Amino acid sequence: MELINIFLHYNGEWNETYEYKNFKKAELLVPLECTFNMLAEEIYLELELNQTIMEITIQYQVKHNDPPIKIKTTKSLVFYLELKRKHKDFTSFSLCIDFSTVTNSSASFNLHEGLELQKTAAASSSDMLQLQLYEKNNTTIIVRPRLPTVEYIAYEVLIGCPVLTT
Missing domain, CATH: 3.10.20.90 (Phosphatidylinositol 3-kinase Catalytic Subunit; Chain A, domain 1)
Known part of the structure; x- marks a missing residue:
């Protein structure tokens, strides 16, 4: 090579x-x-x-x-x-x-059965548990860190749908 x-x-x-x-x-x-x-x-x-x-x-x-x-x-x-x-x-x-x-937007959107999350440009104090929401090419993308934590798995169970990883 x-x-x-x-x-x-x-x-x-x-x-x-x-x-x-x-x-x-x-x-x-x-x-x-x-x-x-x-x-x-x-x-x-x-x-x-x-x-x-x-x-x-x-x-x-x-x-x-x-x-x-x-x-x-x-x-x-x-x-x-x-x-x-x-x-x-x-x-x-x-x-x-x-x-x-990656640009953030201040618009809210419906993730699952009425659960709304507000997209913000500023990071919250609970960075380890926060979902990273951003828009790229007019598409909303939800990501989390590569390795799932117990908190993320519990959150997925709570809302009833998986959160995409990168």
């Missing part, structure tokens, strides 16, 4: 001349057969980001001051990896990672 070195630039900002400024650096070693989902998972792990509340955008530049190119599918990732593999300078084509918080 052939591996490729990728440098990550993150927590920066794009200026008006398409320069990514004021960023931090990290590195990844990924297989050439990497899929988009595998790369995204590695980035989330390396940058210690919570996938349920943070969204990432993966971009790179071919030339200085050119608009960045987004990697959003396995096909676009294969193109990037082939470009990276053919280029001799291992520091070229760093990935620029931007994150944003």
Whole structure:
């Protein structure tokens, strides 16, 4: 399995001349057969980001001051990896990672037989038991941490329907 070195630039900002400024650096070693989902998972792990509340955008530049190119599918990732593999300078084509918080809404909705939950942007003091509600592409998504706790199982029994996990 052939591996490729990728440098990550993150927590920066794009200026008006398409320069990514004021960023931090990290590195990844990924297989050439990497899929988009595998790369995204590695980035989330390396940058210690919570996938349920943070969204990432993966971009790179071919030339200085050119608009960045987004990697959003396995096909676009294969193109990037082939470009990276053919280029001799291992520091070229760093990935620029931007994150944003998944947006919350203040609207309420009916979850099960009249039980209403209010979506809020602020976290409650009982973070361990709270459901994480957010909207992505106009779809309401309910998530909880990956490992179910006794409290979540009891809550599912109480409301009579499962809560989706990520």
